[in-house]
Amino acid sequence: MLNVDFNKLAELINQNVSGANATVNSTEDAKTxxxxxxxxxxxxxVVEFLKTNKEMPFNAxxxxxxxxxxxxxEVCYIMAHFDLTTPRELILKVKVTDRVSPxxxxxxxxxxxxxxxxxxxxxxxGIKFNNHPDLRRILCPDDWEGFPLRKDYVAQKVYxxxxxxxxxxxxxxxxxxxVRQEMIKKAQTQAAN
Amino acid sequence: xxSKWDIGEPEKRTINSETEQLKSDLLTLNMGPQHPATHGVLxxxxxxxxxxxxxxxxxxxxxxxxxxxxxxxxDFRGVIPxxxxxxxxxxxxxxxxxxxxxxxxLGTEVPRRAELIRILVAELxxxxxxxxxxxxxxxxxxxxxxxxxxxxxxxxxxRLFEEVSGARLLYNYIWIGxxxxxxxxxxxxxxxxxCDVMEEEAKKYNELVSMNKIFIERTANVGVASVEDCLAxxxxxxxxxGAGMKWxxxxxxxxxxxxxxEFDVPVGSSEVAGQAGDCWNRYMVRMKEVxxxxxxxxxxxxxxxxxxxxxxxxxxxxxxxxxVYVRHECPRGELGIHLVSEGTDSKTPYRLKVKSxxxxxxxxxxxxAPGQMIADLVATVGSIDIVLGEVDR
Numbered sequence: 001m002l003n004v005d006f007n008k009l010a011e012l013i014n015q016n017v018s019g020a021n022a023t024v025n026s027t028e029d030a031k032t033x034x035x036x037x038x039x040x041x042x043x044x045x046v047v048e049f050l051k052t053n054k055e056m057p058f059n060a061x062x063x064x065x066x067x068x069x070x071x072x073x074e075v076c077y078i079m080a081h082f083d084l085t086t087p088r089e090l091i092l093k094v095k096v097t098d099r100v101s102p103x104x105x106x107x108x109x110x111x112x113x114x115x116x117x118x119x120x121x122x123x124x125x126g127i128k129f130n131n132h133p134d135l136r137r138i139l140c141p142d143d144w145e146g147f148p149l150r151k152d153y154v155a156q157k158v159y160x161x162x163x164x165x166x167x168x169x170x171x172x173x174x175x176x177x178x179v180r181q182e183m184i185k186k187a188q189t190q191a192a193n
Numbered sequence: 194x195x196s197k198w199d200i201g202e203p204e205k206r207t208i209n210s211e212t213e214q215l216k217s218d219l220l221t222l223n224m225g226p227q228h229p230a231t232h233g234v235l236x237x238x239x240x241x242x243x244x245x246x247x248x249x250x251x252x253x254x255x256x257x258x259x260x261x262x263x264x265x266x267x268d269f270r271g272v273i274p275x276x277x278x279x280x281x282x283x284x285x286x287x288x289x290x291x292x293x294x295x296x297x298x299l300g301t302e303v304p305r306r307a308e309l310i311r312i313l314v315a316e317l318x319x320x321x322x323x324x325x326x327x328x329x330x331x332x333x334x335x336x337x338x339x340x341x342x343x344x345x346x347x348x349x350x351x352r353l354f355e356e357v358s359g360a361r362l363l364y365n366y367i368w369i370g371x372x373x374x375x376x377x378x379x380x381x382x383x384x385x386x387x388c389d390v391m392e393e394e395a396k397k398y399n400e401l402v403s404m405n406k407i408f409i410e411r412t413a414n415v416g417v418a419s420v421e422d423c424l425a426x427x428x429x430x431x432x433x434x435g436a437g438m439k440w441x442x443x444x445x446x447x448x449x450x451x452x453x454x455e456f457d458v459p460v461g462s463s464e465v466a467g468q469a470g471d472c473w474n475r476y477m478v479r480m481k482e483v484x485x486x487x488x489x490x491x492x493x494x495x496x497x498x499x500x501x502x503x504x505x506x507x508x509x510x511x512x513x514x515x516x517v518y519v520r521h522e523c524p525r526g527e528l529g530i531h532l533v534s535e536g537t538d539s540k541t542p543y544r545l546k547v548k549s550x551x552x553x554x555x556x557x558x559x560x561x562a563p564g565q566m567i568a569d570l571v572a573t574v575g576s577i578d579i580v581l582g583e584v585d586r
Contacts, residue, residue, distance in 0.1 A: 029513075031515070033515070062427055063546065067543070078531060082424055089518065116552060116555070139586070
């Protein structure tokens, strides 16, 4: 990540947004990127602060991405500063622990770019974004069941009267199939515990 | 800005007084999913007031292939062919971005010749992709001939790629650690000859289409997106440069060996025609980028030196725990790869998020399209040059 002093930025966030509890997930080597974690309930004021502050502003939201760690889910806000002299990048994370009805505040009113990105995140992970103007599924059909990128996702058997994965067309020896079945089993046992 | 998404009340538009007196209901019109102007399977739900577009609602997902889910079950090398199929018109650039993300986490040293070849194929691919954009944009606006001219030159690039990688469109050529196959001197010589031809052709295209009065009338001052709009909606690439911001990742945050190369970053302006941020300037940025790519390719040919094309990579790739976000300048904008890995015993990506430039550009349509004629909407959609494989992933 470029031109970002993570410790200083975390300090700035904590000073200006009360209860944000910003912590730096730093890495020792240059191989992986550092990131900043904040409280899920404070994501709107934190993003607002990042957009409007004078010291280290970020003028664009690149992507909103989710990661399912089975015990919790993470929403990653990938932000960037488009500036000819000091371009910046930042991964901002919030942790969502509720798997049944996960929800965070929407940032569409700050960055219109978040509109489609948050819809995609909702579509794939089922994370609801409060105050989103148009929270519908975007890539899957509106009446699709389940959230495909969750680790414990099992595709529905029948969709609109059509069989989705007919047994006679499945290759049960396929490596990819076996890996996925193992992953689903692991996720389901973790969820049961 | 919030009101753009509230589809209850139509936008305030400039309608001439005669039309204003005629009270009319909004008519819903579906453009696509099978429509030549949407360049694939995109459905635009258009609410029209006679000929004027009041709202545009994009409906995506017709080409959704769950690429991100597939990637979680494949090993790191196995993902490369899937990344190809994102933007099938610029597969080399897609591969390079993904491979760069894995290499960053792996800490691989890529040999110099492989780095040079990567820039060579990426820039050739950029020309091929912009030629496709040029040809199909002319078709959208009703001119068929430029398409044939563009495909003639594009074919030469695809022939070269076919010789060196074995495939015409989906290459699987850039591998983790280097590239799959070396270029022979004879092939490199032909690249040089192609550059000479292409330079002349680019001039011809400008005479034929860019400076054509009818073309300028159709595209200048149509579908204007300012720099502020672009940043708010996350638009990048030719859209952002067409709006007037001199931003190019190859220049501003150089990756690979791009810092050694000299080239200009073309931006849109109101000097020749239209205004910054309109369809004509977006189109013109692409045409100028073709010339800049030729410049880069000529420098690559000069710098080319013998050596290996594959670095040292372990047989089974296992990445350390952590995540990276890598973005590259692709022909359609900035492609971002967010790759998460779960420790050293995992052979597959834990999560692969693709930040697609076209996806963000489509999200911009409801903002820039209202108030235009339907025919101008076709010009606007064509000028942002979407590829649905990348939008839907």
